[in-house]
Amino acid sequence: MKIKYIYIKTWGCQMNEYDSSMIKKYLEKTGKYLISTKPEKSDILILNTCSIREKAQEKVFHQLGRWKKLKNKNPNIIIAVGGCVATQEGQEIFKRANYVDIIFGTQTLHKLPKMINEIEKNRRFIIDISFPKLEKFKYFLEPKQTGYTASVSIMEGCNKYCSFCVVPYTRGHEISRPSDDILLEISSLSENGIKEINLLGQNVNAYQGPTFNGKICVFSELLQLVSEIEGIERIRFTTSNPLEFTDDIISVYRDTPKLVSFLHLPVQSGSNRILQLMKRSYTTEEYEEIIKKLLKARPNIQISSDFIVGFPTESEEDFQNTINFIKKINFDMSFSFIYSNRPGTPASKIKDDIDLKEKKRRLYALQDCINKQTMSWSRKMLKSTQSVLVEGVSKKNIMELYGRTENNRIVNFKGSYNMIGKFVKIKIKKVHTYSLQGELI
Numbered sequence: 001m002k003i004k005y006i007y008i009k010t011w012g013c014q015m016n017e018y019d020s021s022m023i024k025k026y027l028e029k030t031g032k033y034l035i036s037t038k039p040e041k042s043d044i045l046i047l048n049t050c051s052i053r054e055k056a057q058e059k060v061f062h063q064l065g066r067w068k069k070l071k072n073k074n075p076n077i078i079i080a081v082g083g084c085v086a087t088q089e090g091q092e093i094f095k096r097a098n099y100v101d102i103i104f105g106t107q108t109l110h111k112l113p114k115m116i117n118e119i120e121k122n123r124r125f126i127i128d129i130s131f132p133k134l135e136k137f138k139y140f141l142e143p144k145q146t147g148y149t150a151s152v153s154i155m156e157g158c159n160k161y162c163s164f165c166v167v168p169y170t171r172g173h174e175i176s177r178p179s180d181d182i183l184l185e186i187s188s189l190s191e192n193g194i195k196e197i198n199l200l201g202q203n204v205n206a207y208q209g210p211t212f213n214g215k216i217c218v219f220s221e222l223l224q225l226v227s228e229i230e231g232i233e234r235i236r237f238t239t240s241n242p243l244e245f246t247d248d249i250i251s252v253y254r255d256t257p258k259l260v261s262f263l264h265l266p267v268q269s270g271s272n273r274i275l276q277l278m279k280r281s282y283t284t285e286e287y288e289e290i291i292k293k294l295l296k297a298r299p300n301i302q303i304s305s306d307f308i309v310g311f312p313t314e315s316e317e318d319f320q321n322t323i324n325f326i327k328k329i330n331f332d333m334s335f336s337f338i339y340s341n342r343p344g345t346p347a348s349k350i351k352d353d354i355d356l357k358e359k360k361r362r363l364y365a366l367q368d369c370i371n372k373q374t375m376s377w378s379r380k381m382l383k384s385t386q387s388v389l390v391e392g393v394s395k396k397n398i399m400e401l402y403g404r405t406e407n408n409r410i411v412n413f414k415g416s417y418n419m420i421g422k423f424v425k426i427k428i429k430k431v432h433t434y435s436l437q438g439e440l441i
């Protein structure tokens with residue numbers, strides 16, 4: 001049997017990265033395929049798409065146009081399109097690009113080996129963008145591992161329907177994996193040397209997983225159970241939502257040191273009027289209340305957020321409210337985006353009345369404000385001792401190692417190879433824009 005090569009291109013969030021790592025494993029497990037980094041030398045080309053922002057559809061057809069040229073040279077090439085654009089566009093993709101063989105959704109990736117098999121036999125077009133609940137996890141293999149950190153998906157989808165967002169339409173409604181499956185998987189990762197776990201989901205704090213005895217395990221309980229797994233020394237999660245960030249979760253910050261003192265809790269805007277139009281279902285005052293309680297439970301916690309600027313009708317005053325809120329909360333970091341009109345969402349019906357130049361001005365002003373705060377948080381770390389999980393040899397200087405602090409900063413320092421994969425204590429000596437320099441204690 002001739003081994004076939006597969007090339008996968010992934011756009012988008014950590015969930016998509018996670019899904020692509022699953023696709024790789026499903027296909028490699030068949031023993032028929034190997035992953036390649038060269039599309040021009042591959043037999044199967046897979047595009048895992050994202051539609052959260054920008055002109056997602058156009059980007060997909062541009063990419064497919066490039067792959068069409070490869071298929072013209074070799075008609076046996078199989079092209080598969082998956083992810084959020086595939087789920088939204090469905091048959092439309094095939095209508096515009098009839099050389100595509102497979103269209104799969106965010107919940108049907110485990111069916112890919114079978115779909116490819118069928119195409120190889122009959123060469124027919126196949127589409128499956130259905131939402132079979134949690135089925136993909138039944139075919140679950142090991143999760144993605146990067147160094148000594150692993151991401152573990154605990155829930156999928158979203159029910160919040162923020163007015164600007166496509167996720168509820170492309171990934172379906174919230175559904176949680178059984179807690180025992182998650183815990184077993186993390187135990188096995190720990191046996192393989194993983195020290196840090198990142199629990200993944202669109203709204204991890206809405207987690208409600210069934211347990212073996214027919215009960216429901218909520219997010220705060222899951223965090224505690226993960227912290228009891230031997231060998232796991234750091235726990236992170238992405239993403240949580242201010243809605244349902246309940247007191248029991250805040251208490252875990254008090255009682256569970258393994259949970260990092262760094263929280264990504266997207267607020268999106270500092271204007272209550274805009275938050276209401278975004279259908280975020282909380283106010284800035286409620287958000288502030290959560291942060292106050294968190295600071296009581298964990299005085300050194302640092303907060304990061306996502307922001308959208310230029311939401312339709314956002315006035316200069318609304319924008320200034322966001323800037324003031326950034327200063328008030330003293331956010332450490334952020335991902336910030338210009339509002340992008342997503343077809344089919346409620347916000348797309350509100351007139352997008354701010355010109356692009358103004359949106360860009362607001363974006364840069366916001367980023368400038370946050371960058372100053374990031375630097376000042378980093379400067380506070382000078383002379384402090386940090387626990388660093390050593391990830392490998394420094395990218396800039398092969399004489400040094402690098403690792404990550406609890407608050408997600410890269411630290412370079414001189415050390416020995418046997419430290420890789422372990423926690424070491426490092427004293428911070430210098431602060432650069434994107435990294436820190438430290439010394440082993």
Ligand code: SAH
Pocket residue numbers: 052053164165166167202203239240241266268306307308337338339340341342
């Ligand atoms: N569940 C997360 C959001 C996941 S989407 C939450 O509750 O915050 C990741 C980020 O993409 C969002 O936080 C938002 O800032 C951004 N985003 C989503 N839709 C967008 C749009 N239409 N335009 C611009 N940014 C958007």
Ligand code: F3S
Pocket residue numbers: 158159160161162165166167168202203241
């Ligand atoms: Fe999107 Fe809002 Fe859910 S931003 S992912 S609909 S919480």
